[in-house]
Amino acid sequence: MEVAKRNILVVDDEEPIRKVLKTHLTKAGYSVVQSSGGKGIFEVLEDTQFELLICDIKMPEVDGVDILRYTKEHLDTPVIMLTGLTDTAVAVDVMKKGAFDYVMKPVKKEDLLGTIQKALDYRDLLLRNRQLELENMEYQRSLEAKVEERTGELRLKAKELESAYGAMKSMSIQFVNVLAETIEAKDHYTRGHCNRMRYLCVELGRLAGLGAEQLELLEYASLLHDLGKVSVNELILNKQGPLTESECARVRKHPVIAEKILVDIPLMGGVASIVVAHHENFDGSGYPRGLSGIDIPVEARIIAVADLYDAMSSDRPYRDGLAREVVLEEMERVAGTQLDPGLVRLFIDNKIYSFVKN
Numbered sequence: 001m002e003v004a005k006r007n008i009l010v011v012d013d014e015e016p017i018r019k020v021l022k023t024h025l026t027k028a029g030y031s032v033v034q035s036s037g038g039k040g041i042f043e044v045l046e047d048t049q050f051e052l053l054i055c056d057i058k059m060p061e062v063d064g065v066d067i068l069r070y071t072k073e074h075l076d077t078p079v080i081m082l083t084g085l086t087d088t089a090v091a092v093d094v095m096k097k098g099a100f101d102y103v104m105k106p107v108k109k110e111d112l113l114g115t116i117q118k119a120l121d122y123r124d125l126l127l128r129n130r131q132l133e134l135e136n137m138e139y140q141r142s143l144e145a146k147v148e149e150r151t152g153e154l155r156l157k158a159k160e161l162e163s164a165y166g167a168m169k170s171m172s173i174q175f176v177n178v179l180a181e182t183i184e185a186k187d188h189y190t191r192g193h194c195n196r197m198r199y200l201c202v203e204l205g206r207l208a209g210l211g212a213e214q215l216e217l218l219e220y221a222s223l224l225h226d227l228g229k230v231s232v233n234e235l236i237l238n239k240q241g242p243l244t245e246s247e248c249a250r251v252r253k254h255p256v257i258a259e260k261i262l263v264d265i266p267l268m269g270g271v272a273s274i275v276v277a278h279h280e281n282f283d284g285s286g287y288p289r290g291l292s293g294i295d296i297p298v299e300a301r302i303i304a305v306a307d308l309y310d311a312m313s314s315d316r317p318y319r320d321g322l323a324r325e326v327v328l329e330e331m332e333r334v335a336g337t338q339l340d341p342g343l344v345r346l347f348i349d350n351k352i353y354s355f356v357k358n
């Protein structure tokens with residue numbers, strides 16, 4: 001089998017040995033450069049990249065061990081040391097210092113060629129290994145860069161979604177506001193009621209410890225709580241004096257009608273179940289389902305508190321708005337029957353009402 005032409009440096013101070021080695025190795029298909037050693041050897045090693053170095057140990061000017069040390073420190077080239085029969089201790093020592101192997105003089109051609117092949121195989125393996133490590137590192141780096149790039153893209157997308165969601169939310173709250181004002185327009189005496197409700201409910205909800213999602217539902221529900229009044233005749237809503245039994249029954253349907261309108265609208269299901277319960281009483285005497293206590297959604301109990309305050313404080317077809325002290329007294333009176341007493345306490349103690357004008 002033909003051996004690939006690979007370059008080998010032979011360093012020996014004795015010319016006959018160099019010549020013999022060169023002849024053997026050239027015949028075996030190697031490209032051989034020979035050197036007698038000396039200080040110039042380091043320059044030779046620096047200038048040309050050899051795949052293998054065969055080096056005598058005992059040399060007058062620069063010792064083979066020094067050349068070995070230099071090669072180990074600066075190059076990937078494996079080193080085979082040449083040693084005389086009497087130098088076996090030194091041979092063991094150079095193995096410890098990193099020589100690939102040693103060959104006894106006089107050199108037997110077969111031994112030498114076998115050792116050279118092993119050394120070159122070892123070097124190939126070493127370089128291949130290093131190449132794989134580099135490729136692996138490169139792959140890792142490109143993977144990390146890809147992950148970073150994707151993360152950046154996702155962050156950007158998340159930001160876009162967030163701002164789109166913000167825009168959508170602000171648009172939908174504006175729509176709901178317009179809807180709420182349309183309902184108000186039917187009932188001339190409740191002007192501004194929905195907006196005040198929105199403020200009072202969100203403030204009370206915040207104090208009651210509601211989370212962001214609950215507060216959002218509450219905000220919508222506070223604006224839409226009387227949506228069902230679209231089905232009630234304006235004459236009934238604006239009637240001067242008490243309502244008849246059938247008129248009263250008509251008005252009392254508005255929570256259920258609002259629920260029917262809202263329940264099938266995407267994302268409004270939660271709002272529907274709050275709105276339907278805003279006329280439930282804490283003691284179970286309310287409508288439409290007669291729920292009591294914590295069976296009534298907390299958002300609906302909050303709306304009930306704010307609704308009573310605002311309804312009593314505002315002018316009505318049959319009376320002027322009542323003084324704040326009177327309203328608060330009435331709220332205290334119905335705390336535990338009509339209203340959730342804890343929420344009434346929170347409402348009054350924190351003077352939530354002080355920021356709205358009726």
Ligand SMILES: [Fe+2]
Binds near residue numbers: 226254278279
């Ligand atoms: Fe209502």
